[in-house]
Amino acid sequence: MALTIIEQISESVAFLKKNYPDQPTVGIVLGSGLGNLAKEIEVEKEISYRDIPHFPVSTVEGHHGKLIFGKINGKRVVAMAGRFHYYEGYTAQQVVFPIRVMKFLGISALLISNAAGGMNPAFKIGDLMIIKDHISLFTVNPLLGKNDEELGLRFPDMSEPYKKGLIQKVKKIAARLNIPLREGVYAGVTGPTFETRAEYKLLHIAGADVVGMSTVQEVIAAVHMGLPVFAISVITDLGIRDEENTITHEEVLQAANEAEPKLTAIFKELINEL
Ligand code: HPA
Secondary structure, eight states: OOOOHHHHHHHHHHHHHHHOOSOOSEEEEOOTTOGGGGGGSEEEEEEEGGGSTTOOOOOSTTOOOEEEEEEETTEEEEEEESOOOGGGTOOHHHHHHHHHHHHHHTOSEEEEEEEEEEOSTTOOTTOEEEEEEEEEEESOOTTOSSOOTTTOOSSOOOSOSSOHHHHHHHHHHHHHHTOOOEEEEEEEEOOSSOOOHHHHHHHHHTTOSEEESSSHHHHHHHHHTTOOEEEEEEEEEETTOSSOOOOOHHHHHHHHHHHHHHHHHHHHHHHHHO
């Protein structure tokens, strides 16, 4: 008989604990072009996704991600170098499997970053935006299907998906470091197409400030398990320009890379305070 999701998580966790017995306290998921925080980790162990039982298997050749275990500012962290996206063909349940495993490894907070397209007309490329809420109705919910009560409730409350306490901490940190921050709503979509002009407009009218192809499923799985989340977007392109409005993956990566040091500085300080 097929293993339940809890049995799969247990086997992954048992394997990881055998290879790295210490308990991480913070889990980190870094977005496209935003991976440099991983370089700040005093690495103690790296474990390739393909070696971990039940982890989704990457279909792209030479594109294997890994979990990095180690310390930042003396705090034990586990970071995903490479995340799973729904547009790659994984199910929504596969996308969130590593989040569930990190929770069962014992993390007490999850930090997430992503690259996102801006719709709020005040936003500029390179801005950082604290995600204070999200719209996940334009992608697939990872909790569809039978609910496992050992993970969480059938109908989870989503009134505070991003922990206010963590947002307050980050605002103080950013003020101290002199890093301007935006705050707003992230709309999660499946991708892989960037949005049409009409779609950017729709999402903005619907109340979103930015749009991206990740994060909301991970956050739903975390909230389901009662795991506190902080997430931040780097604005890598602007979706609402009326004039020339082509968007390329290259420009997204370049803008993410340029803004990345601000993000790494904030995450390092936040980890220090957790
Ligand atoms: N749309 C969707 N996802 C994105 C974008 C965008 O404009 N930019 C970066 N990720």
